[in-house]
Amino acid sequence: MHPYPWVVPTLPELARDHTDLGSDDLAWLALLQADWQIIADLSFADLVLWLPDRDGTGYWAAGQMRPTTGPTALVDDVVGTFVATGRRSLLDAALRDGRIAREGDPEWRDDVPVRVEAIPVRRGSRIIALVARNTNLHGVRTPSRLELAYLQTASELTQMIAHGSFPYRGQRSDHADSPRVGDGFIRVDAAGRVTYASPNAMSVYRKLGQTTDLTGQHLAEVTRALVPAALRPDEESISAVLGGRMPRDTEIGNRNGTVIVRSIPLRPTGEHVGALILLRDVTDLRSRDRELVTKDATIREIHHRVKNNLQTVAALLRLQARRIGSTSGREALEEAVRRVGAIAVVHETLSQTYEEEVEFDAVADQLLGLVSEVGAHEGTQAGSVRLRRTGSFGTIGSDVATPLAMVLTEVLQNAMEHAFAGGSTDSRVGTVEVRARNADGRLEVTVVDDGVGLPEGFDLAASSSLGLSIVRTLVGELSGTLRIARRADDGEQASGTIVELAMPTRAGGS
Ligand SMILES: Nc1ncnc2c1ncn2[C@@H]1O[C@H](COP(=O)(O)OP(=O)(O)O)[C@@H](O)[C@H]1O
Ligand SMILES: [Mg+2]
Numbered sequence: 001m002h003p004y005p006w007v008v009p010t011l012p013e014l015a016r017d018h019t020d021l022g023s024d025d026l027a028w029l030a031l032l033q034a035d036w037q038i039i040a041d042l043s044f045a046d047l048v049l050w051l052p053d054r055d056g057t058g059y060w061a062a063g064q065m066r067p068t069t070g071p072t073a074l075v076d077d078v079v080g081t082f083v084a085t086g087r088r089s090l091l092d093a094a095l096r097d098g099r100i101a102r103e104g105d106p107e108w109r110d111d112v113p114v115r116v117e118a119i120p121v122r123r124g125s126r127i128i129a130l131v132a133r134n135t136n137l138h139g140v141r142t143p144s145r146l147e148l149a150y151l152q153t154a155s156e157l158t159q160m161i162a163h164g165s166f167p168y169r170g171q172r173s174d175h176a177d178s179p180r181v182g183d184g185f186i187r188v189d190a191a192g193r194v195t196y197a198s199p200n201a202m203s204v205y206r207k208l209g210q211t212t213d214l215t216g217q218h219l220a221e222v223t224r225a226l227v228p229a230a231l232r233p234d235e236e237s238i239s240a241v242l243g244g245r246m247p248r249d250t251e252i253g254n255r256n257g258t259v260i261v262r263s264i265p266l267r268p269t270g271e272h273v274g275a276l277i278l279l280r281d282v283t284d285l286r287s288r289d290r291e292l293v294t295k296d297a298t299i300r301e302i303h304h305r306v307k308n309n310l311q312t313v314a315a316l317l318r319l320q321a322r323r324i325g326s327t328s329g330r331e332a333l334e335e336a337v338r339r340v341g342a343i344a345v346v347h348e349t350l351s352q353t354y355e356e357e358v359e360f361d362a363v364a365d366q367l368l369g370l371v372s373e374v375g376a377h378e379g380t381q382a383g384s385v386r387l388r389r390t391g392s393f394g395t396i397g398s399d400v401a402t403p404l405a406m407v408l409t410e411v412l413q414n415a416m417e418h419a420f421a422g423g424s425t426d427s428r429v430g431t432v433e434v435r436a437r438n439a440d441g442r443l444e445v446t447v448v449d450d451g452v453g454l455p456e457g458f459d460l461a462a463s464s465s466l467g468l469s470i471v472r473t474l475v476g477e478l479s480g481t482l483r484i485a486r487r488a489d490d491g492e493q494a495s496g497t498i499v500e501l502a503m504p505t506r507a508g509g510s
Helices: 011-018 023-043 089-097 145-163 199-208 219-226 235-242 283-323 327-351 360-377 398-419 466-477
Strands: 046-052 058-065 082-084 107-109 112-123 126-136 185-189 194-197 248-254 257-266 274-281 357-359 384-391 395-397 429-439 442-449 481-486 497-504
Touching (some): 011 023, 023 046, 023 112, 023 126, 023 274, 112 145, 126 145, 145 194, 185 199, 199 257, 199 274, 219 235, 235 248, 235 257, 257 283, 327 466, 357 360, 360 398, 360 429, 384 398, 395 398, 398 442, 398 466, 398 497, 466 481
Parallel strands (some): 384 429
Antiparallel strands (some): 046 126, 058 082, 107 112, 112 126, 257 274, 357 395, 429 442
C-alpha cells in the first residue's frame, strides 16, 4: 500500500520544495544514484536516500534501491515520505556528526529484524543528504568468503561516500551494458593483485582462457597474457583499469569472448587500498551486434550488385540497339533500355531506406529526367518538349513504387514519342505535365500533353501494343484505374492527350 495516492515526486522536485540544494548537489546525488545498485548489492541491503529539509524539521525520502543479492528490508516504497527529526536517531546522528552512524540492535519492522546504518553523503565540506542502509537480518547467514568480500567492499564504498570521495565524477561512459555485482566481482589490493574473485568472475576469465585460480595474481598481467594486443585498449588503460587505479570502464576480449570491465578504486580513508572490479561477459551481445552489422553490410552489397547488374543489362541493350539496322528494332531495344533504367531508379531509391514507404516525388523527377534524355536521343520532332511535375506524390508504399514507376515511364515515353511526332509544328514548344495528388490513401496521377492527340479510332481496351499492355497490367495489379482520352473529347479547348491514373497508395490498402 502506497502512503501517497498521488504521483511519486522526483528527487529534483523534493529538493526544490524542501531543501536549498543547488544543481551541483543534485548532480552529485544523481551520480551516486547511478551507482548505488552496486552498493545495495554488495551490502545485501536496501538503500534509501534521505534529504534533510531546509528548516531542520526532518527528512524526505528521495530515492530507494533494493538489493538484487538478498531479501528486501522495505516491502513498501518509501519515496516521497517524510520523517520528523527525532524519530530516527541514526539519521540525526549522521547529519550532526558527519560520520556513519550505526546501532547494535536491530529495529523490528513488520516482524522483520532490520539493521540500519546511516551514511552521510558529503560533497566538499557539506553533508547534502543521508543514505540509510537497511539490512533484512532474516537474510543474513554465516557469511561466506563471497559475502565477506562484498560486505568489506560495501563498507569501504560507504566510507568514501561519507568522506566525499565517492561517487567519482564523470567517470562513466554510461554503458547500458554496465556490469553488475552479480555478473562478476573481483577485489584487487593496492598493488593490483587479486584478493578475491567471485565464481562468476572466475567463469568470465575461464572463458577468456584462464586455467588457474586468479587469487594472488596480478590482474593486469593475467589479462595482458590472455588478450591479444589488438583486442585490448592501450597499455595505459589496461593497467589503470585492471590494476584498479582509475575509475573507468573498458572492453577487452579475445577469440573466446568479450568482457566489459569496470574498476572502482577504493580509498576509504583517502589512501588507495585497492579496487572493486566488476566484469560482464558480453560475448553473446557483441556477436549479435556483429551479426547485425554483417547482415546490414550484406544487404547493402546485394543492393549495390543489383544496381550494377541493372546498369550492365541497360548498357548491353544500348550496345545492341546501336548495331541494329532496322529502326523499329532499334526503337524496341531503346525502350527496353529505358524500362530497365526506370527499375534501376526505383531500386536505388528503395535500397537507400529500410522504410516501408518511399517519398515518390524524387523518383518521379528522376524518371522525368530519364525520359526526356531518351526523348532527346530520338530527336523528338517538335524541337523541344518541356516536362514538368505539379503537385506531390507524397509517400507511397514501397511495393507500389516499382510498378508505378514503370507505368509512369510508359505514359511519359508515349507522350514524348507520339504526341509531338507530327512534324508540322516544328517551332512550337510542347509540354508534358504530370499532376500528382495524394490524399486519403489514394494517389491520383494525371499526365497531359498538348500534342497531336490519340490517333483516330484509338481504343485502349483493344490496343495490343506492348507499352499500354504493360500499363494496363500493372495498374490492374495495383487495383487502380486507367483512362486515356483526347483532351478535345473531354471538352477542353486544348489539343493533346490526357492519361488519368488512380490507385491506392499501398498495396493491399484501401
Ligand atoms: N500521348 C500520346 N499522344 C498520342 N498518341 C499516343 C499517346 N499515348 C499513346 N498514344 C498512342 O497509343 C499507341 C500505343 O502506345 P504503346 O502501347 O505505348 O505502344 P508504342 O508506344 O510502342 O506505340 C501509340 O502507338 C500511340 O499511337
Ligand atoms: Mg509506348
